[in-house]
Each structure stands twice: as C-alpha cells, then as structure tokens.
Amino acid sequence: MIKDNFIPQIPYGVKDFLTGEAARKRALESGAAGLFARWGYQEVVTPTFEYLETFDSSTLSEQAFKFFNREGRALILRPDMTCPIARLVSTRMKDADRPQRLFYIANVFRYEQAQAGRQCEFYQAGVELLGSSCAAADAEIVALAVETLKNAGLDNFKVSIGHVDFLNGVVESACLAPRDETRLRGLLAGRDLAGLQACAAELAFAPALRECLREALFLHGGKEVLDKAYRLAGNQTSARALDNLKSIFTMLESYGAAAAIDFDLGLIRDFGYYTGMVFEGYTPGLGFPICGGGRYDNMMRFFGEDCPAIGFSAGVDRLLIALSRRNAAAVLDPGAYIAWREGFFAQAAAAASELRSKGRRAELAFCAQSADEAFKSARGRELIYI
Amino acid sequence: MIKDEIKLDTITIALPKGKLFAPSRDLLKKAGCGAQGLSEDSRKLVIKNEEAGLSFVITKPVDLPTYVEYGAADIGVIGKDVLLEEQKDVYELLDLGFGKCRLMLAVPENLRRDKLTDYANLRVATKYPRVAAEFFHGVGIQAEIINLNGSIELAPMVGLSEMIVDIVETGRTLRENKLAEIAAIHTATARLIANRASFKLKSERIHSILDAIRRQLHSD
Numbered sequence: 001m002i003k004d005n006f007i008p009q010i011p012y013g014v015k016d017f018l019t020g021e022a023a024r025k026r027a028l029e030s031g032a033a034g035l036f037a038r039w040g041y042q043e044v045v046t047p048t049f050e051y052l053e054t055f056d057s058s059t060l061s062e063q064a065f066k067f068f069n070r071e072g073r074a075l076i077l078r079p080d081m082t083c084p085i086a087r088l089v090s091t092r093m094k095d096a097d098r099p100q101r102l103f104y105i106a107n108v109f110r111y112e113q114a115q116a117g118r119q120c121e122f123y124q125a126g127v128e129l130l131g132s133s134c135a136a137a138d139a140e141i142v143a144l145a146v147e148t149l150k151n152a153g154l155d156n157f158k159v160s161i162g163h164v165d166f167l168n169g170v171v172e173s174a175c176l177a178p179r180d181e182t183r184l185r186g187l188l189a190g191r192d193l194a195g196l197q198a199c200a201a202e203l204a205f206a207p208a209l210r211e212c213l214r215e216a217l218f219l220h221g222g223k224e225v226l227d228k229a230y231r232l233a234g235n236q237t238s239a240r241a242l243d244n245l246k247s248i249f250t251m252l253e254s255y256g257a258a259a260a261i262d263f264d265l266g267l268i269r270d271f272g273y274y275t276g277m278v279f280e281g282y283t284p285g286l287g288f289p290i291c292g293g294g295r296y297d298n299m300m301r302f303f304g305e306d307c308p309a310i311g312f313s314a315g316v317d318r319l320l321i322a323l324s325r326r327n328a329a330a331v332l333d334p335g336a337y338i339a340w341r342e343g344f345f346a347q348a349a350a351a352a353s354e355l356r357s358k359g360r361r362a363e364l365a366f367c368a369q370s371a372d373e374a375f376k377s378a379r380g381r382e383l384i385y386i
Numbered sequence: 387m388i389k390d391e392i393k394l395d396t397i398t399i400a401l402p403k404g405k406l407f408a409p410s411r412d413l414l415k416k417a418g419c420g421a422q423g424l425s426e427d428s429r430k431l432v433i434k435n436e437e438a439g440l441s442f443v444i445t446k447p448v449d450l451p452t453y454v455e456y457g458a459a460d461i462g463v464i465g466k467d468v469l470l471e472e473q474k475d476v477y478e479l480l481d482l483g484f485g486k487c488r489l490m491l492a493v494p495e496n497l498r499r500d501k502l503t504d505y506a507n508l509r510v511a512t513k514y515p516r517v518a519a520e521f522f523h524g525v526g527i528q529a530e531i532i533n534l535n536g537s538i539e540l541a542p543m544v545g546l547s548e549m550i551v552d553i554v555e556t557g558r559t560l561r562e563n564k565l566a567e568i569a570a571i572h573t574a575t576a577r578l579i580a581n582r583a584s585f586k587l588k589s590e591r592i593h594s595i596l597d598a599i600r601r602q603l604h605s606d
Contacts (some may be wrong), residue, residue, distance in 0.1 A: 158586060194480055194578075280586070282583040284395060287457020287581045287583050288582065
C-alpha cells in the first residue's frame with residue numbers, strides 16, 4: 001500500500017546516476033581499465049565491507065561507516081581501496097610474484113561533508129604497485145596517472161609531485177618536544193601558514209628554520225625549486241628526499257610526461273600513511289584534487305609483510321565533472337530505431353542483429369507501425385523502416 | 387601548453403561583508419589589487435578589473451570559506467573565528483593582523499561561579515557551535531549547545547540559555563548587557579585564505595599577491 005504524500009528519498013551523501021551520466025561514467029571507467037591493463041596492471045575486486053581491523057592502520061576509519069554483523073563483529077564499508085589491496089596481497093596473494101601490479105575501479109564510502117564530486121559514496125579508479133622501492137616504480141605511477149587523465153579526455157591539468165620526507169626532515173631538524181612537534185605537524189597538515197609563523201615565533205625557532213617553514217609550502221614550480229629547497233633545508237633527510245624526486249623526475253622526462261609535472265615540496269596529502277614521494281593532480285575550475293597518490297612502504301608491515309608499495313587513484317566523479325565543464329564528455333551514439341510493417345518482424349529483427357553485431361546501438365519496435373508513427377517513435381534516432 | 391593556459395586565468399578574490407570588508411579592500415588596493423566600484427553595497431555581485439585580471443565577489447562571512455573551498459573564489463579574506471567554526475579545507479596563507487577580536491565564554495554577572503567546572507550541564511547559546519563544543523569537550527564539561535544566528539546576548543536575558551559563546555572586540559556589548567567573560571577560547575584576526583587547487587594552478591600570481599600584501603603590512 002502506498003502512503004499518502006510518500007516521496008521516496010535517498011540518504012544524505014549518495015546519488016543516482018541517470019542514463020547519460022551512467023553512460024559517461026561507464027565509458028570513463030572502461031577507458032581507465034583498458035589503459036591500466038595496457039600498462040600491465042591486473043584487476044582485482046575486493047568486498048564492499050570488511051572487518052574493521054583491516055583499516056586500523058589508516059586514519060580513514062574515523063570517517064568510515066561502521067556497523068555490526070550478526071555475531072557482533074565490527075564491520076566497515078571500505079573508505080578506500082589501498083588497505084583492502086594491502087590485505088589481499090599479504091594474505092591470499094602472499095606467494096604471488098613481486099612486484100605485483102594491480103588495479104581497481106570501485107566505490108568507496110566516507111562520512112564527510114559532501115563536496116564537488118565527493119559524496120559519501122564515490123568512485124575511484126586506481127592502481128597499486130607492490131614490491132618495488134625503485135624510483136622507476138614511482139615514475140611509472142606518476143606517468144600512469146598523467147596518462148589516465150589524458151586518456152579520460154582532460155587536456156588542461158597539472159600534476160604536482162612532492163615528498164613527505166622533505167617536511168619530515170625540516171620538522172626533525174627543529175628537535176622539538178613531542179607536544180610542540182605534534183602542534184607543528186598539525187599546522188602543516190592543516191595548511192595553516194599563518195599558524196606556522198605564529199608557532200615559529202612563539203617557539204623561538206632559529207632564523208634558518210623560520211625561513212624554511214615560511215617558504216616550504218611555496219616551494220612550487222619547475223626544477224629550479226629543487227635547488228632552492230636544497231639551500232633552505234640543510235638536513236640529510238630532506239636532501240635525500242630531494243635526490244629521490246630528482247631521479248623520479250628525470251625518468252618522467254623520458255616518459256614524455258614532464259610537461260604536465262611540477263614540484264610541490266609543500267604538498268601534504270590527507271592521509272598519514274605515505275612514506276615517500278606523493279603527488280596530486282589539479283585541473284582549472286575544480287577546486288579539489290582530481291587524482292592523488294604516493295609511496296606507502298610501511299602499510300604492508302601492518303599485514304605482516306615487509307613490502308614497499310606505491311599507488312594512486314583518480315576520482316571518477318571529479319573527472320566526470322571536469323570533463324562535463326569543458327564539454328569533452330564522450331558523445332554518445334544516438335543509435336538506430338527499427339520499425340516494421342505488419343508481417344515484417346523477422347526482417348526487422350535480422351536488421352537489428354546485424355547492426356548490433358557491428359557494434360551499433362539498435363532498438364526494435366514492439367508492434368507494427370505506419371511510416372508516420374515510426375517517424376515519431378524514432379525521436380531523433382536514425383530511422384530504419386522495414 | 388598546459389602551463390600557458392593556466393597562467394592567463396584571472397584571480398577571483400572573495401571579500402566578506404561586514405566589519406572586515408573595508409580594511410580588506412583597502413589593504414588589497416594598497417597591494418595593487420583594487421577595482422573600480424568595489425564597495426560593500428554594490429549592486430553588482432561580481433566586480434571585475436579586467437586589466438589587472440582580477441575579479442571580486444562579496445559574500446556573507448560564514449559563506450566565504452565555502453566559496454574558496456570549492457574554488458569559486460581563488461583567495462579570500464576572512465576572520466579566524468569563521469575558519470575555526472567552518473573547518474573548510476583551504477590554505478591559510480597569512481595573518482593580516484586587523485579585525486582583532488576574541489571568542490569567549492560569558493555568563494550574566496549574577497550567575498558567576500568560582501570555577502569553570504561549576505558551569506557544567508548548563509545551556510550555552512552561540513553562533514559558533516563547533517568551537518563551543520570543542521571548548522567544553524576540552525575542559526571536560528558537558529553543556530547543551532543552542533545554535534543561534536545573531537543577538538547572542540539576548541539569550542541569557544530571556545532565559546533561553548545560561549551562558550553564551552561569542553565574539554567580542556572591546557567588551558562593551560558584554561558590559562552593557564551585564565555579562566561577564568569567564569573564559570577566553572581563541573583570539574581571532576583576519577586571514578588570507580586560498581583554494582587548494584588554485585594555490586597549485588595559479589601559484590605564481592597568488593604568491594606575488596601574497597608578497598605585495600606582506601610588504602604592505604610591514605610598511606604600515
């Protein structure tokens with residue numbers, strides 16, 4: 001029985017994809033899947049929900065949807081795909097060859113304020129490369145990220161690469177009490193430059209360190225910022241991070257991807273699990289990163305295996321928004337409408353099969369139609385009248 | 387190819403209506419970012435300075451961080467109090483120093499008690515529910531938070547709440563309404579904020595505007 005005034009709604013933070021949107025989403029995801037496969041990545045599918053413990057190493061579990069199963073065990077709707085893949089590789093694929101190149105296209109769930117292209121449920125296309133700590137692995141991931149954006153039809157974007165150890169080195173060189181260090185890291189993570197300056201003044205940092213903290217988040221641009229960064233941060237950890245970025249960048253030049261890349265030594269990713277190179281992609285008109293990733297060499301240890309790893313994901317919803325804003329979204333084939341006169345159903349069905357076998361879209365009329373009726377029913381599609 | 391296209395973009399600056407508007411506009415103008423007819427009661431919603439590649443939008447203060455977070459504006463000026471409450475994901479580039487005020491907890495003078503913990507389980511009216519909740523959580527007291535949009539001082543006078551968390555500049559309004567400040571929560575000044583993507587894609591221009599503002603602040 002239908003209640004009066006009953007308007008079925010969907011919960012906060014989820015959305016329906018209507019026909020056109022769903023088609024564009026499918027095209028984008030298939031394009032990405034094809035690209036990942038050509039780079040040697042194999043698809044894996046993991047469960048939508050897992051035991052809560054799987055995400056214990058990730059700060060994301062705070063934002064996740066959690067519930068209990070009938071035995072009273074805590075479950076979690078996956079807030080990202082990196083943890084499930086790390087679990088998968090360290091258990092079911094324990095004896096598989098290393099390095100492993102894996103990709104996924106999946107919906108993930110986070111309870112957060114809905115943003116542009118970021119509902120509580122959103123879609124990611126990404127890869128994980130497990131078992132290599134070489135700079136060439138880093139370069140491969142960044143080059144593949146650039147290729148993913150291009151492949152999707154995006155022509156105006158920038159991918160910035162940075163390294164967590166650059167700022168780690170700066171913070172360590174300050175030799176702070178744990179409490180002050182936490183405060184400093186909080187300000188860096190919050191991208192609060194005004195707060196950083198106040199903190200530097202309050203804790204009476206040495207002038208060199210103050211200058212470094214003032215400039216760090218602005219170390220952004222071409223190769224020349226590396227030289228500036230070497231000068232600013234006179235510590236070993238930071239210098240090693242810069243060396244690493246330099247060799248990654250040289251390889252990216254060989255990939256022909258360097259034009260889309262710049263350095264951003266103040267780049268801070270939202271999750272704490274990164275241990276090396278990190279990167280984010282941006283496109284004009286979208287105020288949020290469109291893709292991002294980096295190296296997370298310690299996460300696999302949580303699952304009992306010491307295995308370096310790196311990966312990235314692109315936001316499918318955000319890519320769709322960016323593409324629709326520059327009208328680069330795939331144009332869909334309107335297809336053909338096949339109408340038939342009394343007694344010609346068999347021929348019409350054959351014509352439809354033929355078109356479909358050629359990869360065209362064909363819709364067949366349900367009953368015999370006059371030419372006039374057929375024309376009306378075609379509604380802009382190519383009309384084939386038999 | 388990619389870089390050139392981005393460089394040509396204009397910079398959109400969001401300014402808040404209200405007391406921060408005039409000092410923000412004047413500071414930006416001195417730093418070389420002005421526009422004809424840039425006034426708070428302008429009928430135009432977007433004010434442009436085509437030559438300088440600038441565009442201004444004037445918004446309600448609470449909405450301003452949202453404009454910047456979404457990239458509808460590249461940079462903006464807003465009070466730290468609003469940033470603390472709204473918790474948007476933006477770069478906070480510079481403390482501009484003006485618009486100084488403080489977020490505090492106040493009670494009617496006749497309700498004053500000895501210790502902060504004596505105020506547990508009371509009702510508190512505020513425009514800053516998140517800041518208030520964090521404060522009470524931090525000092526370990528429970529309080530019922532009543533979210534209002536203005537005239538917060540009225541709430542204790544008519545028995546809607548026992549306490550208020552609000553922003554004060556001089557404290558005059560408090561005294562006039564026989565309210566006593568019992569705890570300082572935060573001090574706040576105007577901040578220059580930037581969108582995450584704009585900060586990367588338009589970094590050169592944002593950096594040069596930032597430098598010009600810094601020079602201006604030092605020369606004042």
